[in-house]
Amino acid sequence: MLESLKGDTKAYARLLAELTRHLRAYYARRLGDAQDDAEDLVQDTLIAMHRRRDSYDPKQPLTAWVYAIARYRLIDHYRRRKVRSAVPLEDAAELFAADDIEPAMARRDVSKLLDKLPPARAALIRATKLEGLSNAEAGERVGLSEGAVKVNVHRGLKALGKARGAEGDGTAP
Amino acid sequence: MRTNDLIDALSERLEPVSPRAPLLRLGVWVGGGAVVSAILMLTVLGLRPDMASAMDGMMFWTKFAYTLALGGLALWAAERLGRPGVRAKLQLTVVVVVVALFAVLATGQLMMAPAPMRHHMLMGDSAPICPCLILALSVPLLVGTVMGLRGFAPTRPMLTGLAGGLAAGGLAAFVYAFSCNESAMPFVAIWYTLPVLAAGLAGAVVGRFALRW
Numbered sequence: 001m002l003e004s005l006k007g008d009t010k011a012y013a014r015l016l017a018e019l020t021r022h023l024r025a026y027y028a029r030r031l032g033d034a035q036d037d038a039e040d041l042v043q044d045t046l047i048a049m050h051r052r053r054d055s056y057d058p059k060q061p062l063t064a065w066v067y068a069i070a071r072y073r074l075i076d077h078y079r080r081r082k083v084r085s086a087v088p089l090e091d092a093a094e095l096f097a098a099d100d101i102e103p104a105m106a107r108r109d110v111s112k113l114l115d116k117l118p119p120a121r122a123a124l125i126r127a128t129k130l131e132g133l134s135n136a137e138a139g140e141r142v143g144l145s146e147g148a149v150k151v152n153v154h155r156g157l158k159a160l161g162k163a164r165g166a167e168g169d170g171t172a173p
Numbered sequence: 174m175r176t177n178d179l180i181d182a183l184s185e186r187l188e189p190v191s192p193r194a195p196l197l198r199l200g201v202w203v204g205g206g207a208v209v210s211a212i213l214m215l216t217v218l219g220l221r222p223d224m225a226s227a228m229d230g231m232m233f234w235t236k237f238a239y240t241l242a243l244g245g246l247a248l249w250a251a252e253r254l255g256r257p258g259v260r261a262k263l264q265l266t267v268v269v270v271v272v273a274l275f276a277v278l279a280t281g282q283l284m285m286a287p288a289p290m291r292h293h294m295l296m297g298d299s300a301p302i303c304p305c306l307i308l309a310l311s312v313p314l315l316v317g318t319v320m321g322l323r324g325f326a327p328t329r330p331m332l333t334g335l336a337g338g339l340a341a342g343g344l345a346a347f348v349y350a351f352s353c354n355e356s357a358m359p360f361v362a363i364w365y366t367l368p369v370l371a372a373g374l375a376g377a378v379v380g381r382f383a384l385r386w
Contacts, residue, residue, distance in 0.1 A: 050183045
């Protein structure tokens with residue numbers, strides 16, 4: 001994103017392509033039986049991001065910025081289609097929740113944090129926490145015992161918590 | 174149009190932008206509004222006649238500090254709310270705390286004063302006029318904050334408008350303080366705070382429509 005603000009067209013195209021994947025998943029989940037609108041909303045959001053890209057503060061997490069715009073476009077979409085009443089109440093609460101960061105998009109920020117750990121430990125955390133392998137399965141992959149994996153993951157998570165606390169100012173997801 | 178084509182089209186036309194650009198625009202608009210408001214104050218109302226002697230008093234400075242704190246904090250909140258995904262809970266909470274603190278101090282001053290003076294401390298010599306004048310002075314500033322905020326991308330237009338309106342009101346009260354010779358805290362706590370809140374509400378209503386994008 002930072003390169004994009006400076007005018008790097010290649011980095012920008014890559015970023016938009018990656019965000020498109022996240023946005024598709026986001027809207028597919030939110031729209032229920034109105035899937036036909038999903039691609040329109042993705043394009044709508046891409047254009048909105050492009051037009052207002054100078055509103056991104058380089059100090060803030062990119063996911064929060066993208067996600068807030070996506071939610072704004074979705075609300076605007078409901079307003080135009082007048083189908084707000086068709087959203088069940090429990091879903092509506094989720095729609096407007098300020099803290100509701102999509103896990104798929106939050107992963108971008110998680111991997112940024114993971115890069116700060118030793119690579120072997122980061123790989124174990126990815127395997128167990130993000131891919132959903134068991135400790136034994138992850139250990140098999142790198143040739144460690146189940147117990148050693150457990151200890152490594154535990155220490156890694158602790159370090160992550162510390163790293164997040166050090167850089168977090170309350171706005172990070 | 175296929176999404177991939179859209180991405181190509183958008184990135185082809187990419188021009189470098191600065192994240193400071195909207196901030197600069199906001200500064201220019203609010204600065205312009207403040208200048209218009211100050212000229213109105215100087216030409217229509219005039220500076221308070223006792224300026225030189227009043228500068229020795231604590232209250233002279235307290236009024237400026239209070240109104241500038243309200244205006245500055247609200248403007249900061251509005252700027253944050255103009256960026257998608259950035260929250261301004263802290264800034265808006267501090268605005269409430271500042272108002273509450275000032276109200277407590279004003280109540281204290283009122284309680285300590287001898288009973289016959291209390292009515293004058295509350296109403297001063299200009300009670301019904303003062304809030305109207307502040308509200309009038311806030312109009313150019315409200316135009317300035319809203320136009321400036323349009324350069325951002327507020328995802329909560331009403332809340333952003335509220336913060337912008339509070340900022341316009343606070344700064345207008347600051348401008349008005351150059352002209353007003355009231356010096357009791359209870360007076361300021363009521364008749365300065367009310368028009369600031371009114372400007373905030375006006376900002377919320379205007380923002381709901383004018384800050385949509």
